[in-house]
Amino acid sequence: xxxxxxxxxxxxxxxxxxxxxxxxxxxxxxxxxxxxxxxxxxxxxxxxxxxxxxxxxxxxxxxxxxxxxxxxxxxxxxxxxxxxxxxxxxxxxxxxxxxxxxxxxxxxxxxxxxxxxxxxxxxxxxxxxxxxxxxxxxxxxxxxxxxxxxxxxxxxxxxxxxxxxxxxxxxxxxxxxxxxxxxxxxxxxxxxxxxxxxxxxxxxxxxxxxxxxxxxxxxxxxxxxxxxxxxxxxxx
Amino acid sequence: xxxxxxxxxxxxxxxxxxxxxxxxxxxxxxxxxxxxxxxxxxxxxxxxxxxxxxxxxxxxxxxxxxxxxxxxxxxxxxxxxxxxxxxxxxxxxxxxxxxxxxxxxxxxxxxxxxxxxxxxxxxxxxxxxxxxxxxxxxxxxxxxxxxxxxxxxxxxxxxxxxxxxxxxxxxxxxxxxxxxxxxxxxxxxxxxxxxxxxxxxxxxxxxxxxxxxxxxxxxxxxxxxxxxxxxxxxxxxxxxxxxxxxxxxxxxxxxxxxxxxxxxxxxxxxxxxxxxxxxxxxxxxxxxxxxxxxxxxxxxxxxxxxxxxxxxxxxxxxxxxxxxxxxxxxxxxxxxxxxxxxxxxxxxxxxxxxxxxxxxxxxxxxxxxxxxxxxxxxxxxxxxxxxxxxxxxxxxxxxxxxxxxxxxxxxxxxxxxxxxxxxxxxxxxxxxxxxxxxxxxxxxxxxxxxxxxxxxxxxxxxxxxxxxxxxxxxxxxxxxxxxxxxxxxxxxxxxxxxxxxxxxxxxxxxxxxxxxxxxxxxxxxxxxxxxxxxxxxxxxxxxxxxxxxxxxxxxxxxxxxxxxxxxxxxxxxxxxxxxxxxxxxxxxxxxxxxxxxxxxxxxxxxxxxxxxxxxxxxxxxxxxxxxxxxxxxx
Numbered sequence: 001x002x003x004x005x006x007x008x009x010x011x012x013x014x015x016x017x018x019x020x021x022x023x024x025x026x027x028x029x030x031x032x033x034x035x036x037x038x039x040x041x042x043x044x045x046x047x048x049x050x051x052x053x054x055x056x057x058x059x060x061x062x063x064x065x066x067x068x069x070x071x072x073x074x075x076x077x078x079x080x081x082x083x084x085x086x087x088x089x090x091x092x093x094x095x096x097x098x099x100x101x102x103x104x105x106x107x108x109x110x111x112x113x114x115x116x117x118x119x120x121x122x123x124x125x126x127x128x129x130x131x132x133x134x135x136x137x138x139x140x141x142x143x144x145x146x147x148x149x150x151x152x153x154x155x156x157x158x159x160x161x162x163x164x165x166x167x168x169x170x171x172x173x174x175x176x177x178x179x180x181x182x183x184x185x186x187x188x189x190x191x192x193x194x195x196x197x198x199x200x201x202x203x204x205x206x207x208x209x210x211x212x213x214x215x216x217x218x219x220x221x222x223x224x225x226x227x228x229x230x231x232x233x234x235x236x
Numbered sequence: 237x238x239x240x241x242x243x244x245x246x247x248x249x250x251x252x253x254x255x256x257x258x259x260x261x262x263x264x265x266x267x268x269x270x271x272x273x274x275x276x277x278x279x280x281x282x283x284x285x286x287x288x289x290x291x292x293x294x295x296x297x298x299x300x301x302x303x304x305x306x307x308x309x310x311x312x313x314x315x316x317x318x319x320x321x322x323x324x325x326x327x328x329x330x331x332x333x334x335x336x337x338x339x340x341x342x343x344x345x346x347x348x349x350x351x352x353x354x355x356x357x358x359x360x361x362x363x364x365x366x367x368x369x370x371x372x373x374x375x376x377x378x379x380x381x382x383x384x385x386x387x388x389x390x391x392x393x394x395x396x397x398x399x400x401x402x403x404x405x406x407x408x409x410x411x412x413x414x415x416x417x418x419x420x421x422x423x424x425x426x427x428x429x430x431x432x433x434x435x436x437x438x439x440x441x442x443x444x445x446x447x448x449x450x451x452x453x454x455x456x457x458x459x460x461x462x463x464x465x466x467x468x469x470x471x472x473x474x475x476x477x478x479x480x481x482x483x484x485x486x487x488x489x490x491x492x493x494x495x496x497x498x499x500x501x502x503x504x505x506x507x508x509x510x511x512x513x514x515x516x517x518x519x520x521x522x523x524x525x526x527x528x529x530x531x532x533x534x535x536x537x538x539x540x541x542x543x544x545x546x547x548x549x550x551x552x553x554x555x556x557x558x559x560x561x562x563x564x565x566x567x568x569x570x571x572x573x574x575x576x577x578x579x580x581x582x583x584x585x586x587x588x589x590x591x592x593x594x595x596x597x598x599x600x601x602x603x604x605x606x607x608x609x610x611x612x613x614x615x616x617x618x619x620x621x622x623x624x625x626x627x628x629x630x631x632x633x634x635x636x637x638x639x640x641x642x643x644x645x646x647x648x649x650x651x652x653x654x655x656x657x658x659x660x661x662x663x664x665x666x667x668x669x670x671x672x673x674x675x676x677x678x679x680x681x682x683x684x685x686x687x688x689x690x691x692x693x694x695x696x697x698x699x700x701x702x703x704x705x706x707x708x709x710x711x712x713x714x715x716x717x718x719x720x721x722x723x724x725x726x727x728x729x730x731x732x733x734x735x736x737x738x739x740x741x742x743x744x745x746x747x748x749x750x751x752x753x754x755x756x757x758x759x760x761x762x763x764x765x766x767x768x769x770x771x772x773x774x775x776x777x778x779x780x781x782x783x784x785x786x787x788x789x790x791x792x793x794x795x796x797x798x799x800x801x802x803x804x805x806x807x808x809x810x811x812x813x814x815x816x817x818x819x820x821x822x823x824x825x826x827x828x829x830x831x832x833x834x835x836x837x838x839x840x841x842x843x844x845x846x847x848x849x850x851x852x853x854x855x856x857x858x859x860x861x862x863x864x865x866x867x868x869x870x
Contacts, residue, residue, distance in 0.1 A: 090714075090756055108694045110687075196750060196863055198718045203719050214725050214742040221726035223756035224714060 008122055011052035013043035013069065014084065015062050017108075023056070026111050032118075041066035042114050044072055051077070054121055057101070058084045059092055060110040066094075066122060068196040074088070074100040074155055084109075090224035095180045097225070104176065104225075116232075120174040137231025140209055140218055156208055161186060165201050166209075169219070169229035178211060178226040241270035242327035244299070245358075247317055247347075251334045253363070254294040254571055255608075260363055262301045268858060270327060274298035277316035287358040300585075314350040319626040321358050371454040381423040385431050388415045412439070412466050420472040424746055428472055432465040449780065491609045494522045498613060511624070512540035515592070515617050522613075523606055524598055529582070529617070532556070537591075556588055556665055565803045569607040578602055580614040584622035592617060642810075649811040649823070653696055657689035664689075699824040703810065704762070706831040713754035713835040718860050720781055720790065722756050727762035739776035740766060748781055750862040751788045752824035757832045761791070763841075764825040765852050769794040772814075787838070787858055793851035804842045837851050 009030045012023050020036050027034045030204050035050055037043035047055060055073065059066035066083070073081060082105040083096045093104045106112060133145040139152040144167060149156045158166065168185035169177060182198055183191035186234045191197065202221075206213040220228045246261035248254045258274065265272035276291050295305045310316025321329055333348050348362045392415040396408040412435045420428025501514035512529040521525035530537040532552035549555070557573055559581040571578035578601075580592040592614050596602055602610065664682040668674070674682075705711035721744050732738055737775065762779075769777040773796025781790045799807065799814065806812050810827040829852075833840040838856040845851040 013378045108690075135248075194863075199716075199750075201721055203721055206725070213744075214721060214744060215728050215732065216725045217729075220729060221722050221755065223723070223726055223759045224754065 007031055007033050009035065010054050010056060011037065011043065011046055011050070012193060013036045013037045013061065013066075014056065014058040015039065015060070016058070019084075023114075025116075026114065027185045038062075040066070040069045047073060047077065051079075053079055055079065055081045056084060057081055057098065058172060060068050060086075060091075066173065067095060068100050070101055072098060076107040080189065082117060082121055092094060093225050094180070097176060098180055102175050106187075120232075128132070135173070135231060137218060139211075140231065142166065144170060153211055158205075158208065161201055162205055162208070165198075165236070166205060166229075169227060172229065174228065174230060174232065176222050176226050176228045182226060241268065243304075243316070244268065244270050244272040244328045244330065245321060245324065245326045246272065246274050246303070246330040247258050247313075247332075248274050248291060248294045248298065249332075250333070254684070255297070256363060257302070257330055257332050258294065258298045258301065260361065260571065262298075262303065264328060264330065265302075265363065268327070271304065272298075273304045273306055273322055273326070275305075275317070275325065276307045276309065277320075278539060279313045280311050285531050291352060307765050312347075314347045314354070315665045318351060318354050318356060320354050326358050328361055329356070330361040330363065332363045345489075351632055373502070381427055385419050385427045385434075389431060389434055389438065391415070392435070393442070396442060408439070408442070413465070416465060416468050417472060420469070421475075428469060432469060435465060436462060440680060487605070490522075491612070493519060494518060494609070495612055495616065500617055503768075505620060506624075508540055508621065508624060511617060511620050515613070516541065519594065519610075519613060522609065523594065523596070523602065523682065525594045525596040525602070527595075529621075530555075530593055530594040531621075532588075532590060539593075550574075554583070555591060557592065569603060569611050570604070571607065571610060573601075582612060582614055582618035582621060584618045589618045589621040589625070593723060645811060650696075650700065653778055656694065656695045657696075658688045661686050696824070699828055703828050703831060706828065706835060710836075711757075713832070714758055715752040715754055715836065717750040717752050718755060719752075720744060720788065723753065723758045724779065726755065727766065728761045730759070731763055731766055738766065738770060741776065743778070743780035745782065749783055749788065749858060751856050751857060751858060752862075753836055754832075757835065761829045761832050761854070764829050766793040768825060769796070769850075771851075772796040775849075784855070784860075787855045790856070791851050792853040793845050794846075795849040797843070798848060799842060799850050800843055801844075804844075807842065808840070 010027055012020060012034060014020050014023065014036070015038045017038075019114065020038070024034050024036060035052060036048050037046050043055075043057070043061075046052075057066055057069060057073075061069065067093050068081075070081060080102040082091065083101045084103055084107060085092055085096070086107050094104075096104060103117055105117055134141070136142070138149070141150045142148075147163065149158055149163070149166065164186045165182065168182055177185075179195045179198055180192065183194065186201075187194070187197065203213070204220060206216055206219050210219060211217050215226045220230050220232055224230055243260055244265045246257050248257060261272050261274070264270075271743075273690070274295055276295060293491070295307075306320070308316050308320055315327060317331070320326075322593075329351070331348060333399050348360060351360060393409045403537060416428060416431045416435060419431040496608050498514065498518040502511060505511040505514050508529065508531060515529060516527045519525055530549075530552075531538045531540065532538075535551055537549060537552060550558075559579060571580045576595065578594045582589045582592055594602065594610070664686050666683055668679065695704060702711065724742060724744065728738065728740060728742070766779070768790055771796030775795040778793045781788065781791075781793070783789070803812075803814055807814060807823075807828045808830045811823040813823040813829060830840045832853055833856070836856055838854060840852065840854050841853045843853060
């Protein structure tokens with residue numbers, strides 16, 4: 001269910017006027033409805049009153065930590081939240097993602113990158129509702145209902161753990177998954193801390209499912225954060 | 237105090253004791269916070285003229301310690317000193333007095349007495365020479381020596397008794413002469429004199445005896461006898477003096493040699509610990525004592541060699557004060573005794589470097605004859621410590637200059653590299669805002685330029701931040717065991733998504749071990765190296781890795797024009813660009829790469845590649861075993 005007459009409503013919580021000046025015309029130009037807030041308090045109030053379809057949240061706000069805003073939003077809203085963060089702050093990114101954020105954008109980012117992430121994040125809500133079970137990108141095809149994976153039309157055999165890892169990535173549908181989230185999804189609570197397990201299985205998945213494992217197109221690494229399954233990648 | 241303090245005078249001749257006088261006067265001056273003046277009187281009636289060169293040395297030494305110097309001519313020493321004391325309104329006059337054996341050494345004595353008689357309005361501080369000879373006497377219990385003397389005399393008398401009744405009495409003389417000589421040699425001059433007297437009395441007694449009665453008429457014999465004894469005394473005195481002199485020469489030689497050895501050991505010392513070791517060894521050898529250097533560290537002492545098991549040691553400020561002024565009486569060369577140990581200040585040319593603590597191993601402590609050498613040792617050690625401090629200061633100053641130079645280079649480069657894209661962006665934006673239509677293609681060009689330049693700016697700022705945070709240690713490598721393949725994949729993927737397909741040949745053996753690294757930082761390194769290689773070598777890049785004992789090697793090699801030998805190390809410095817490198821980059825990339833690799837305890841070097849081109853080689857250490865693999869993993 002999207003609000004209004006089918007045009008998604010986006011709340012931008014960002015204290016920098018220059019960024020707001022860039023974000024507002026970019027988003028409205030793409031047909032989104034845009035609400036802006038310069039402080040955490042204002043952002044939380046607007047979120048309650050307007051129930052936006054997506055929140056773009058800057059972690060560095062003047063009145064309150066962005067993490068706190070994220071926590072309060074997640075108390076009642078399951079709508080996608082995108083974090084805007086500075087480069088090199090992987091720790092903050094991981095904290096925000098593990099705290100319920102859907103994805104992040106590292107500043108500085110371009111309009112194309114922003115819009116692509118927005119689409120992925122909004123699609124999540126749509127798709128969850130549609131209950132689609134087959135995803136495909138490039139030569140890779142995954143059927144979640146039948147637990148089948150094929151590459152260039154040929155079925156690929158995966159071990160149980162490899163398949164669970166792939167499934168965990170597919171379910172995020174283009175959004176980044178942190179190491180901790182993937183470990184919990186695949187190995188359960190006992191997997192915490194064994195990040196190197198995850199890396200080894202990811203390497204095996206790449207060898208089976210990537211044309212060139214040293215130039216992955218689908219199984220992308222977000223260094224020190226996690227992984228992202230990219231199925232929209234244009235085939236170079 | 238309104239009026240300036242009245243000065244303190246010290247009278248210096250050429251004698252060795254001048255050193256003591258200088259130190260005593262300097263100490264008095266510090267104690268009373270008064271200026272001091274070293275005075276040499278050229279006395280017209282001086283018994284023996286002073287060695288002027290030596291006087292000059294002492295005057296210079298006094299000057300070095302802060303004294304004024306003055307030389308005056310006067311009829312007598314006392315006259316000159318008295319006149320000068322009155323003229324300068326001196327509050328005290330320091331001079332020496334020896335109990336010397338030589339006539340001129342008693343000059344001070346008489347001068348002091350004469351000055352006292354003149355009733356000067358100044359304190360007379362008279363320093364006696366230390367009883368140097370006291371220790372030189374052969375020790376022996378007075379009782380035993382006396383008994384020995386009596387026995388020898390008795391033996392002589394016995395021998396005399398054997399002389400035939402009618403024999404010549406002069407035969408007895410050599411016997412007594414020999415006895416007195418033996419006594420004087422064996423038990424010292426005092427008993428020698430006693431023995432002479434006793435011999436004379438015994439001789440008298442012998443004359444009284446009936447046995448030699450008729451000899452009494454030969455009274456000139458008695459005179460002869462006395463003359464012989466006297467000459468024996470004289471000879472003995474001369475002998476003794478010679479012996480003392482020889483011993484003194486020996487002592488000086490020992491001093492010179494041990495000072496030389498200490499000096500050589502100190503010259504080789506590069507740390508305070510080494511200085512302490514050298515001092516301990518040589519003091520231990522020369523004085524049979526243990527030695528420590530105490531270096532003040534705020535409120536406590538750092539003892540070298542540590543530990544110093546002496547909790548009663550006063551804090552630096554107190555001990556330094558009592559060493560410096562102390563209100564100590566007595567000889568200025570004497571080390572400060574404190575709880576069984578002795579302390580000497582280590583004073584360099586301009587300030588105190590610390591304190592020397594001596595703990596004698598033998599019961600006798602430190603006899604006065606060792607003080608002078610100890611002070612010389614202390615002076616040498618102080619100079620060595622001072623030399624170290626100066627070296628350290630010079631090194632620090634060098635480092636500061638280096639940092640300063642680096643900072644100004646950085647500022648200049650940053651200023652230029654920030655301003656250029658900003659100027660372009662600003663200009664382009666201004667053009668776009670001009671009224672009137674701009675051709676569509678021109679508009680797009682300007683906009684693209686704004687985007688490119690702002691990206692360059694963002695990149696530069698990111699690099700600068702990274703470098704600063706890496707070098708200041710704020711940014712630490714968060715190392716996790718992982719396959720190298722993943723980092724290579726992330727770097728290549730990011731580069732290709734940004735810039736299109738890259739001609740990079742990747743050769744990673746499938747059995748490469750896991751390596752602990754910070755994926756985000758190492759990706760940065762690879763992206764920088766690959767971008768560099770692509771910029772300078774269009775022919776393509778080889779990326780390969782292999783494992784070596786204890787480390788993992790990774791190489792990014794190109795077939796470009798290569799890097800001149802002189803630049804292969806320098807190009808890792810910030811803002812160093814290869815000559816003819818053209819546009820793009822500000823010379824931070826390689827500096828960041830090296831900083832990151834170093835944060836991994838690894839090395840990054842550039843080498844000439846055989847067949848042309850450059851190979852950047854990273855070696856990352858593999859500490860210990862990688863963590864266990866999950867079950868079922870290949």
